[in-house]
Amino acid sequence: MKRCAVRCERFALSAQSSTLTARTEAQSRTGFRLTICDAQGHAGVGEAAPFPGYSRETAEQCHASLNALEAPLQTLLCAEEVSSFSQWQHVVPQLRLGEHAASAAFAVETAVIDLCARRGGVSAHRWINPGARTTRIAVNATLDLRASPASLRSQMAAYAQRGFDVFKLKVGHPDWSWRDERARLELARDVLGDDATLRLDANGVLSPRDLPHRIEIWRRAGIAFVEEPGPVSQWAPIRDAGISVAADESLACAAHRSRIVDERLADVLVIKPAMLHGITGAWALAQRAAALDMRVVVTHLFDGPVALAACRALAFALPQPPLACGLDTHEGLAGWPPGCGVALGEGPVLAPNESLGLGCCGEPHS
Numbered sequence: 601m602k603r604c605a606v607r608c609e610r611f612a613l614s615a616q617s618s619t620l621t622a623r624t625e626a627q628s629r630t631g632f633r634l635t636i637c638d639a640q641g642h643a644g645v646g647e648a649a650p651f652p653g654y655s656r657e658t659a660e661q662c663h664a665s666l667n668a669l670e671a672p673l674q675t676l677l678c679a680e681e682v683s684s685f686s687q688w689q690h691v692v693p694q695l696r697l698g699e700h701a702a703s704a705a706f707a708v709e710t711a712v713i714d715l716c717a718r719r720g721g722v723s724a725h726r727w728i729n730p731g732a733r734t735t736r737i738a739v740n741a742t743l744d745l746r747a748s749p750a751s752l753r754s755q756m757a758a759y760a761q762r763g764f765d766v767f768k769l770k771v772g773h774p775d776w777s778w779r780d781e782r783a784r785l786e787l788a789r790d791v792l793g794d795d796a797t798l799r800l801d802a803n804g805v806l807s808p809r810d811l812p813h814r815i816e817i818w819r820r821a822g823i824a825f826v827e828e829p830g831p832v833s834q835w836a837p838i839r840d841a842g843i844s845v846a847a848d849e850s851l852a853c854a855a856h857r858s859r860i861v862d863e864r865l866a867d868v869l870v871i872k873p874a875m876l877h878g879i880t881g882a883w884a885l886a887q888r889a890a891a892l893d894m895r896v897v898v899t900h901l902f903d904g905p906v907a908l909a910a911c912r913a914l915a916f917a918l919p920q921p922p923l924a925c926g927l928d929t930h931e932g933l934a935g936w937p938p939g940c941g942v943a944l945g946e947g948p949v950l951a952p953n954e955s956l957g958l959g960c961c962g963e964p965h966s
């Protein structure tokens with residue numbers, strides 16, 4: 601590729617919901633949109649937006665990484681005619697993405713994949729895996745158990761009416777006891793019926809003191825798995841009791857990630873490309889999980905529209921279909937500035953994007 605141009609725009613995003621995770625009270629967020637244009641007029645777009653309280657890097661560290669990666673990225677793209685994902689996997693270690701902010705690395709890879717897929721005349725998921733076969737991916741609905749019973753009941757009924765049958769319930773808020781959550785879980789089963797899949801997400805905050813009570817409640821409620829119930833050291837007794845555990849936040853740390861996979865300390869891996877330094881890292885983790893008979897869920901970090909499209913592209917590219925994913929649209933998307941025109945379908949079931957690249961049709965590609 602001849603010399604390409606790299607542009608980075610910074611955005612102040614509007615306030616995010618404060619109820620999204622048990623440990624995040626994000627009120628403001630900064631995002632970056634990265635555009636790479638080649639000499640032939642093709643362009644690829646990526647997005648980075650560290651999630652305060654969740655991401656391991658700050659917005660300033662992300663920005664610094666984006667700046668630091670610009671020159672080596674240009675050098676790499678000038679030297680290599682990247683025509684396939686396998687070729688990209690071969691050369692991307694030159695960028696040492698793992699040493700940079702994870703969200704910045706994700707934005708760089710997203711932009712490269714969008715650009716290369718457009719040049720190749722295919723959609724992003726087909727560029728990542730030309731043999732991709734998945735034609736539908738279910739997405740889960742996410743509910744915060746702190747809502748009042750009446751509100752929770754009407755939210756669940758509305759989702760069920762739309763056809764959702766996988767529900768992720770946020771648990772573990774410090775103001776709530778296991779007794780409060782027991783009542784809400786019983787309500788969920790009552791409203792959704794026995795066929796609905798119930799998952800719990802504790803974002804790593806549950807106290808070991810209450811675990812015996814919680815395990816009994818979870819067993820009675822027939823939950824599919826609990827995401828990140830607490831420190832990894834607490835997962836064994838939960839799994840020994842017959843409750844599956846999904847690793848999420850722990851996967852952001854390379855050392856923890858290796859240990860969780862190598863020692864098979866979880867049943868399910870929650871794959872967030874924005875936490876795993878991009879698509880290549882997420883792909884490798886999903887492949888490793890498949891080899892070990894671990895299931896995966898692909899999800900976003902309440903990312904922008906382009907980043908969400910990239911997460912969906914990864915999910916549809918995987919040779920082994922993921923479980924129902926956390927890839928539905930979300931309220932935070934409204935805070936991202938317009939410009940990319942990504943058409944994002946909504947749940948309960950997604951179809952793959954078959955437009956060029958990530959499906960962006962706005963100004964950066966015109």
Ligand SMILES: [Mg+2]
Binds near residue numbers: 801803827848870
């Ligand atoms: Mg989670």
